[in-house]
Amino acid sequence: MTDPTNDDLRQLFHETAAGIRPEGSYEEIRSRTRKVDPMARRWFLPAMAAAAVMALVVGGAFYLALDEGSKSGPAVTPDPVSTEILYAGVTAGAKAGGPENHSLFVEKHEVPALEAGKADPVAAANLAISGTPDDADYASLWPAGVSVTSAEASGTGEDRAIVVRLSGPFQERPASMSDRDQMLAINALVRTVAVAAGEPDTGVRFENAVGNGETVLGEDTLGITYFGQGDDDLATRAPVQITNLTDGQTVPPGTLTVKGVAAAFEANVGWALYVGGDAVVQSGFATAAECCVLAPYSFELKDLEPGTYTLLVHDTDESGEGLAVNQDSKEIVVQ
Amino acid sequence: MNSIAVISAEESVIDADAALEDLYAGHYARLVRLAVLLLRDQALAEDVVQDSFVAVHQRWRRIDQGSAPAYLARTVVNRSRSALRHRSVVARNRPEPAPDVAPADAPVIAAERRGEVLNALADLPTRQREVLVLRYYLDQSEREIATTLGISQGAVKSHASRGAASLRQTLSQELS
Numbered sequence: 001m002t003d004p005t006n007d008d009l010r011q012l013f014h015e016t017a018a019g020i021r022p023e024g025s026y027e028e029i030r031s032r033t034r035k036v037d038p039m040a041r042r043w044f045l046p047a048m049a050a051a052a053v054m055a056l057v058v059g060g061a062f063y064l065a066l067d068e069g070s071k072s073g074p075a076v077t078p079d080p081v082s083t084e085i086l087y088a089g090v091t092a093g094a095k096a097g098g099p100e101n102h103s104l105f106v107e108k109h110e111v112p113a114l115e116a117g118k119a120d121p122v123a124a125a126n127l128a129i130s131g132t133p134d135d136a137d138y139a140s141l142w143p144a145g146v147s148v149t150s151a152e153a154s155g156t157g158e159d160r161a162i163v164v165r166l167s168g169p170f171q172e173r174p175a176s177m178s179d180r181d182q183m184l185a186i187n188a189l190v191r192t193v194a195v196a197a198g199e200p201d202t203g204v205r206f207e208n209a210v211g212n213g214e215t216v217l218g219e220d221t222l223g224i225t226y227f228g229q230g231d232d233d234l235a236t237r238a239p240v241q242i243t244n245l246t247d248g249q250t251v252p253p254g255t256l257t258v259k260g261v262a263a264a265f266e267a268n269v270g271w272a273l274y275v276g277g278d279a280v281v282q283s284g285f286a287t288a289a290e291c292c293v294l295a296p297y298s299f300e301l302k303d304l305e306p307g308t309y310t311l312l313v314h315d316t317d318e319s320g321e322g323l324a325v326n327q328d329s330k331e332i333v334v335q
Numbered sequence: 336m337n338s339i340a341v342i343s344a345e346e347s348v349i350d351a352d353a354a355l356e357d358l359y360a361g362h363y364a365r366l367v368r369l370a371v372l373l374l375r376d377q378a379l380a381e382d383v384v385q386d387s388f389v390a391v392h393q394r395w396r397r398i399d400q401g402s403a404p405a406y407l408a409r410t411v412v413n414r415s416r417s418a419l420r421h422r423s424v425v426a427r428n429r430p431e432p433a434p435d436v437a438p439a440d441a442p443v444i445a446a447e448r449r450g451e452v453l454n455a456l457a458d459l460p461t462r463q464r465e466v467l468v469l470r471y472y473l474d475q476s477e478r479e480i481a482t483t484l485g486i487s488q489g490a491v492k493s494h495a496s497r498g499a500a501s502l503r504q505t506l507s508q509e510l511s
Binding site for chain 2: 006008009010012013014015016017018019020022023024026028029030032033215218219220221222223224225226
């Protein structure tokens with residue numbers, strides 16, 4: 001590249017780099033590669049073959065034993081486990097950065113358990129990618145046909161990571177997908193997998209099951225460990241959420257406590273209960289526990305009579321700059 | 336069949352070991368300097384580069400071995416970006432440590448100058464910093480940078496132009 005006008009920048013970069021004295025020996029790197037091979041591989045393949053033969057023999061014997069009448073009791077299937085699934089929904093564009101106005105909402109869904117109390121992260125991941133959210137306002141940002149085939153944690157300490165393998169058209173980014181939606185789609189999957197695996201702070205790496213491509217939704221994932229953003233992350237999370245109600249939930253008449261989280265100016269959270277589309281039957285304000293970070297709030301709807309309502313919870317535009325207001329809504333059936 | 340597989344695996348390991356040694360001799364120091372320019376933290380930069388060497392060793396059979404140096408550089412850039420993201424999550428609102436890259440016997444003025452350059456780079460948006468470092472330290476072409484970062488050549492031009500303008504403003508004394 002000929003770029004004589006920036007020769008001074010080039011010289012400055014090289015001078016700066018020249019003053020850096022790299023440390024770290026070849027032996028340090030080799031000691032880490034030896035941890036995974038070559039000794040392990042020398043016995044690994046024959047051992048694996050022997051194990052496969054043993055599995056066939058034992059499994060066959062076990063199958064035969066079962067087939068011959070020892071069907072005394074069904075295998076115990078652990079109860080499904082509730083875990084967080086992240087979906088995208090619309091929030092105010094001005095706060096989220098221009099017209100790209102999606103953010104992530106959390107829903108609780110039950111997934112099969114690997115063992116008692118332990119969610120299957122693959123099932124959770126596939127709900128995040130292709131499941132149907134309870135709230136009709138939410139959706140997955142992933143293209144149709146993508147699925148997760150495995151999600152397994154390995155390693156210890158800082159090297160520990162959950163390796164996720166995908167199948168389907170996951171490598172290309174759809175032409176209509178914005179930069180923000182690409183980031184949110186990956187973050188929703190990463191966070192969902194890590195939480196379901198019971199390791200919300202463990203990083204996630206993508207490894208492709210087929211081909212040599214190293215991209216996920218067009219993002220170059222080679223060598224990158226992703227960390228799902230927690231509730232404190234306002235770059236991805238919706239600023240206002242209702243967390244104890246599902247869309248279309250049936251509740252008894254009387255008093256209903258609404259709970260959620262909000263990151264709102266001066267911790268002010270507004271709410272309104274609508275009937276028939278636009279008639280407000282109750283409204284009020286609640287105060288979140290803290291200002292400007294996602295903090296819990298709660299309020300009560302009182303004297304609810306049978307009917308179908310829409311509850312809208314929102315933050316407030318106090319800036320005078322015409323910022324859009326973030327909101328979450330749920331349909332409630334009282335009967 | 337098992338014995339063939341075992342021999343194949345051993346040969347691959349031997350190839351990977353030999354390649355690792357060559358790559359270390361030829362590229363380790365340069366890649367650590369690259370990572371310091373991206374991260375402003377030498378200890379973290381050395382971790383990132385060593386992790387990248389281990390990753391390349393583990394993937395040796397899957398990668399285009401003729402392009403291993405470029406693959407390694409790409410891995411270092413990606414892992415540096417990942418390390419910054421992680422650090423921003425775990426250390427949000429914590430003041431950045433002073434850059435620890437000057438050898439004890441380096442002239443103070445040189446260390447100060449390096450610190451100014453590293454601070455100015457750290458203040459740039461990630462993509463601008465990556466483009467400038469690849470362009471002016473690794474001397475990559477626009478096409479090579481586009482491949483390394485997985486972005487268009489137009490985006491490379493744009494990031495380079497904006498990044499250089501910002502740096503010139505911040506480092507006006509160092510560049511005068």
